[in-house]
Amino acid sequence: IQMTQSPSSLSAFVGDRVTIACRASPSVSNFLNWYQQKPGKAPNLLIYAASNLQSGVPSRFNGSGSGTDFTLTISSLQPEDLATYYCQQTYSVLGTFGQGTRLEIK
Amino acid sequence: EVQLVQSGAEVKKPGESLKISCKASGYSFSTYWIGWVRQMPGKGLEWMGIIHPGDSDIRYSPSSEGQVTISADKSISTAYLQWNSLKASDSALYYCARRGRYNYGDLSYYGLDVWGHGTTVTVSS
Secondary structure (H helix, E strand, O other): OEEEEEOOEEEEOOOOOEEEEEEEEOOOOOOEEEEEEOOOOOOEEEEEOOOEEOOOOOOOEEEEEEOOEEEEEEOOOOHHHOEEEEEEEOOOOOOOEOOOEEEEEO | OOEEEEOOOEEEOOOOOEEEEEEEEOOOHHHOEEEEEEEOOOOOEEEEEEEEOOOOEEEEOOOOOOOOEEEEEHHHOEEEEEEOOOOHHHOEEEEEEEEEEEEEOOEEEEEEEEEOOOEEEEEOO
16 A cells, blocks of 8 residues: 655644645555654654544644545644654554655744 | 663674664553564655564564564563664664554554654664
8 A cells, every 4th residue: 555645845834724645545444644753753643543633642633534535734833843744554554654744844 | 651662772784683672661562563663864664564472473564574583572571673684774763663552433443652762773884
């Protein structure tokens, strides 16, 4: 299963609404996770099953989609959201990761 | 506190062997899969493989099959990633991560919910 994220990088202002897309080929139903990796740190699970917020994750993060098209939205960008974001399909045990989206703060 | 503590950074020469570790605490080690994920400098996340310590079921990624060995010792709640003959291209940051399970509706979903801090492996002559 191939996972493709877009864009590969983006830059936004604090307070902006930010959207990152992830496309699966073929369909993965809702077996889709999102991770955040801050610079120099291990990844952190944000969302599982496409739209469920992991415990402790701020509510400004939202996941949506099913089948082949998924979206991670940050409703109001904060300085601490500087990171690379990865989607991952979990349709198979070794679920493929997307190539990542680097988010910069203007 | 649930945590995974990885062994320290390693510097090795091509052809040498290496075994890095990931010690789990705060949960039942035998109940959860533990995976190994590679991150080359400036690049994304790639699976190496995953092991279920309870029954030693192991799955390797196609690119890792035959190149590394994944194992676990339940008696000390530790998972391992091992190379018999390192190459320069093995230089990377290696993370272990627990595969957590979430029940939602009638289905079970999985996510890498606990991560180690990473072990940097440098292979250079």
